[in-house]
Every structure is written in C-alpha cells, then in structure tokens.
Amino acid sequence: MGGSQSKETTLEYNKPWRDTPWGLQEDLEKKIKEFKLSVQNIEHVRIMVIGEVGAGKTSFINSVNSVFQKRITNEALVNKTTDISTTFTKWLKTYYIRNAQSFLPFVLTDTMGLESEDLHGVHTEDIVKAMEGHIKERYKFNQTCTIVPQDVGYRSDPSPQDKTYCLVYIMAADKISMMTDNVLKKIKYIKNKANELEIPQVIIMTRPDEACPLVQKDLRKIYTSKKIKEKLKECSELTGISMSYALPLKNYHDKIDTQNDIDVLILRAITQILHLANDALRMKFNENTNSE
Incomplete structure (x- = not known):
C-alpha cells in the first residue's frame, strides 16, 4: 500500500502547474455562446483540424459538438474498426456547432488524415490550399495528386469566411513517440506554410x-501529472509550437453521457482557440483596410 502511494507521488507534482476552473463549465460555455467576433458581417471564424490517422481528429469535433448539445453526438463519422492505419475521412467537411436555434461564432473543418506514406492520406499542399480557402465543401481528396485550379472542387476567389484563422493539430498522448519521420515532416511543412499565412x-x-x-x-x-507535462513538452518540441498552445483533453470516444470535467477541458481549449482565431481575423481585416 505504502509503496504504491509512494510510486504515485513520484508521478505527480505537489500542485497543478496550470489552473483549471473545475466545476465552472456553465460559465465557460456561456462566454463562448456570447462571444462576439471583432469584425462585423463575419458570422464565424474557420478552425481547421488536422492530425495523424487515429489521433482523434474527428472524435474531437464530435466532442466539441457534444459539449454544447449536452449529449454524445456523432455528426462527424468516426472509424470504429480495428484498422486505423489508413484515414477514414475522405472529404473536406465543415461542422457548424449549434447554440439553440443559432450557431456559435466558429466552425470546425475536418480533413483527411496524415499518413506515413507519400501517396496515402491527405497531401500537404491540399491542406495549404484548404487553409487559403481554395477547396470547396465536400471536395473528395485525391491521394494520388493535389488539387489544381481546373478541378471542380477548386475555389478561385475565396471569401474571408472560407479562409482558416486557426490551425489545430490533434496528437494522441500515447502515440506521440511512435510518430514516423515522414508524418513529422508533413506536420512541419504545414506549420511553416501556416506561419507564412499568419495563421x-x-x-x-x-x-x-x-x-x-x-x-x-x-x-x-x-x-498535476508529470507524464502529461512530459508528453505536452514532447508535442511542443516535435512541432515547434509553444507549450502555451499545447492543451490536453479527453474526447468523448467511450462515453454515453457528457461529463463536467471532460466538458471543462474541451471548453477551455475552444476558448483559447476562439480568441486566437479572432485575433487573426482582426489582424487580417486591419491589414486589408490599411492597404486600401
């Protein structure tokens, strides 16, 4: 007994290294529902979700929706087979999160998963084109070649709402160390392109x-977990993204009802993402206004 407690103590900090408003999920949810974007006539900011196959990308989108619907949802279909070596999502699809009879001021864009092989999964150039708003809704990704302006799914003149204002990488804590060099190479390429686009x-x-x-x-x-902090640090070092923008949470992949503590972590993440996206939106419009 004592040995077990001692072992657990070595795995844990004496106090949390980040403050978390446990029990205040209703306040967090209310702030998001009342959030106003900084640019008028823009109904939502687009948040693109990418990640390696099996990391929980689509489950994250469902989990966000579940928080606000107060029930487990599965609007974004998830691969429930044992074979997670290949991507299940084939299309670019946008998910609107409902708030009663209206929608929240952000949308989540799901994409084809990243795979190790060069001719499998989504092409990095397609992710870049999607961030720029050039790929239309329900475009089916082609694993053999990237999209070109002549394709039916190509949008030549994207509107502000077609463009991405925050990019979210989904990484599974128990699989980070197993990520291949090729997947990491793809992530770093996308990251550099997102930096150029100031996303x-x-x-x-x-x-x-x-x-x-x-x-x-x-x-x-x-x-308070030392292991979780270690894993977040590993995510940060592999991608080059600051620890300040690395957030752990649990998806609703094995639950039949929503739970307050899971909600809090998801809501905290969405709050930070929404603020970053809104800042990017404001900067883009200020640049466009100043250049006119």
Missing part, C-alpha cells in the same frame, strides 16, 4: 488517460 496554431493532445495511470483514475490529475 495561429494549437496542439490538442488527446488520450491523456491512455498515457498516464493517474489521469485514467482521475481526470483532474491532468495538470
């Missing part, structure tokens, strides 16, 4: 309970 970027680290026994027992240990 802020965030890491969402999923499956924390699979990487840390403390978190598996109690989700509130997520910011």
Whole structure:
C-alpha cells in the first residue's frame, strides 16, 4: 500500500502547474455562446483540424459538438474498426456547432488524415490550399495528386469566411513517440506554410488517460501529472509550437453521457482557440483596410 502511494507521488507534482476552473463549465460555455467576433458581417471564424490517422481528429469535433448539445453526438463519422492505419475521412467537411436555434461564432473543418506514406492520406499542399480557402465543401481528396485550379472542387476567389484563422493539430498522448519521420515532416511543412499565412496554431493532445495511470483514475490529475507535462513538452518540441498552445483533453470516444470535467477541458481549449482565431481575423481585416 505504502509503496504504491509512494510510486504515485513520484508521478505527480505537489500542485497543478496550470489552473483549471473545475466545476465552472456553465460559465465557460456561456462566454463562448456570447462571444462576439471583432469584425462585423463575419458570422464565424474557420478552425481547421488536422492530425495523424487515429489521433482523434474527428472524435474531437464530435466532442466539441457534444459539449454544447449536452449529449454524445456523432455528426462527424468516426472509424470504429480495428484498422486505423489508413484515414477514414475522405472529404473536406465543415461542422457548424449549434447554440439553440443559432450557431456559435466558429466552425470546425475536418480533413483527411496524415499518413506515413507519400501517396496515402491527405497531401500537404491540399491542406495549404484548404487553409487559403481554395477547396470547396465536400471536395473528395485525391491521394494520388493535389488539387489544381481546373478541378471542380477548386475555389478561385475565396471569401474571408472560407479562409482558416486557426490551425489545430490533434496528437494522441500515447502515440506521440511512435510518430514516423515522414508524418513529422508533413506536420512541419504545414506549420511553416501556416506561419507564412499568419495563421495561429494549437496542439490538442488527446488520450491523456491512455498515457498516464493517474489521469485514467482521475481526470483532474491532468495538470498535476508529470507524464502529461512530459508528453505536452514532447508535442511542443516535435512541432515547434509553444507549450502555451499545447492543451490536453479527453474526447468523448467511450462515453454515453457528457461529463463536467471532460466538458471543462474541451471548453477551455475552444476558448483559447476562439480568441486566437479572432485575433487573426482582426489582424487580417486591419491589414486589408490599411492597404486600401
């Protein structure tokens, strides 16, 4: 007994290294519902979600929707087979998150997953074109070649709402160390292109309970766990994205009801992402106004 407690103590900090408003999910949700974008006539900011196959990209989108619907949703279909070596998502699809009879001021764009092989999964250039707003809704990604202006799914003159204002990388805590060099190469290429487009970027680290026994027992240990901090640091070092923009959370992939603590982590993440996207939106419009 004592040995077990001592072992757990070595896995945990004496106090959380990030403050978390446990129990205040209603306040967090209210602020997002009342959030006003800084540019008039823009109904939403687009947040693009990318990640390696099996990292929980589509589950994250469903989890965000579940928080606001107060029930487990599956609007974005998830691959539930045992074969997760290839991507399930084939199309570019936008998800609007409903707030009663209206919609929240952000949308989530799902993309084809990143794979190790060069001719499998989404092409990095297609991700760049999608960030720029050049790929139309429901375009089916072609694994053998990238989109060109002559393709039916190509949008020549994207509107402000077609463009991406925050890029979210989904990384699974228990699989970070197994990421191949080729996937990392693709992520770094996309990151550099997003930097050129001045798009802020965030890491969402999923499956924390699979990487840390403390978190598996109690989700509130997520910011006292040394293992989770170590994994977040690893995400940051691999991608070059600051630890300040690396956020761990648990998706609703194995639950039948929503839970307050899971909601809090998701809502905190969406709050930070929404603020970053809004800042990028304001900067883009200020640049356009000043250049006219």
